[in-house]
Amino acid sequence: MKKRKGPVFDGKARRMIEDMIATEKRQIEERRLQEECACQDGMFPRVDRRHLLFAAGSSAGTLALAALTRRTAAEGLKVPPGAQLFDVPADSTKEPGRPIAGDGGYGSRSQFESEVRMRSGNSVNDYSASSLTPLDKMLGNLTASGLHFERHHGGIPTIDPAGHLLVVHGMVDTPKKFTMADLKRFPSVSRKHFIECSGNGLTEWLKPTQITVQGTHGLLSTSEWTGVQFADIAREVGLKDGAAWVLAEGSDAAVMTRSVPLEKLLRDAILAYGQNGEAIRPEQGYPLRLILPGYEGSTHIKWLRRLEVSDKPFMTREETSKYTDLMADGRARQFTLEMDAKSVITFPSGAMKLPGPGFYNITGLAWSGRGRVQSVGVSTDGGKNWFPANLGSVPEPVCTVRFSFPWVWDGKPAILQSRCVDETGYIQPTLAQLVAIRGANGSFGSVYHLNAIQSWAVAADGGVSNVHA
């Protein structure tokens, strides 16, 4: 039998991928139109507004900006989501600014910031769909709550916390129900963790398809999560001998369920009601979400309403027919829960354009579901030579860390890559390594868990594109 190279996809997977590619193109086009007229600051986007970018620091640039923004306001163009439109004075030091608390007490972002989540094309319909975080625009380690990626299986429910209950039962001594007020009386912890969908990058197995880092890696976000440790709740109900798995259930229209090993819940699970200092966002599970640090995103059950303790997994639809990884021999890996070490350069990345040779601060994110990031390497020659990157902060367990690498571009074509090593000594693999293990007969099932090194090609004209190298 002839050995097949590279994964193959079933009809549904193929449609999904085609859809994602089309969606990203649409979004880039929309953004281009928006940026041409609204002139937000950005990182070398490949659109025709370079004159503005490099004039921005000068007085002429400021005037041009003001004039353009006024025109925008006058023409009644769309205000970026999450922003309010205000007139821009010619000189903000020559007249009072806006009165205090005119926002009603809750601030919004600048009208000059327009980055948004991108609705992903893997949407089979409007309720079972995902949206991706604009990683190229994110600063630091945390993701703005309003830009945290989404994956829903039955839409976003609206839940009044006053009536919300968490029920814990099954192999326990005392089945109990907890109101949100009950849960908030327990001691709380606040920890920064990333969540990544195991489908992040699913379009990229065969050939580079997505143009931007939002498309290739945008199913990744990081927040500080605040809530109760599962261990405290476990003692409250009393675990019975033989308890080994717990079913977590959401109160969305999909009544989403996943089975989670009890050992994991007792190790570091958080029943979170807080995200980045405020109540968790509705799209992220308001009022309560299960946080399982380092596990694939679909196990972090949103709108959490029930935990059923059992001796065996429940074999729900999401852990049998979905989120399993079909291998070449026709058998599938199951409960592939941990997210392996991964990293990506976010600047420069796909669809950007470097204005010319010179200094660039390469930057990106690294993370591992198995613990802390130990180190990150950067290569500018497609992986032939690796240099240690600077870590922007002390790596925290199961949290993204921003890395950077000072680079003087000589103007010749280059291939930029980053490679993460986590504290277990695991080295982020190449795509060829992963395909050799999983991809000889990949399918829709084995598109999950792509954690390969990402390559961005910088062309002689400064254009940056997604390549396999």
Place this chain on the structure above:
Amino acid sequence: MCTRSIIFGAAAALFLLFPGPSRSQAVEHYGFGSPASPEDLSKYFAIQPNGHGLPPGSGTAQTGAQLFAERCTACHGEHLEGNPTRGIGGDKLLGGRGTLNTKTPVKTVESYWPYATTLFDYIKRAMPMNAPGSLSNDEVYSITTYILSQAKIIQPGETINASTLPKVEMPNRNGFFPDPRPEVQLYH
């Protein structure tokens, strides 16, 4: 005076080093929350492969065919072939046996799902998409029976209930294995 303040200081230092039981300590039981009664729990369900959690009731493929035509075909097709139309995107439910190790694997209830109990659980839980949780237990049994019968996993005339459903042998029952990662090939 001087001695007294030394004694006082030493006592304060000792207290800081060894705070008494009135200081913070781990609490084993907080007593928050209230007992969940059987009635509280009766509105929830999760069906396990051994049949645990299956409700009373039963269904036949004949009844299921009618229900499927009314409630399911818009998304899953008249012949259970699925509907890829954007905005609908219902999964294909039939076919694909013998394809999982080929170039074009087709993953359906028939070819891929390892447990019939999962089918019941998911239909009762989340289907139909526009009115989840609206089907009675008998209706869920019937639609489950119809799909299994169309997939030729059970005989057309069979009646399915809480004791027979867990015994249904799905074609891909042994098609799954636990996560083998970390992948040893990466440590060569």
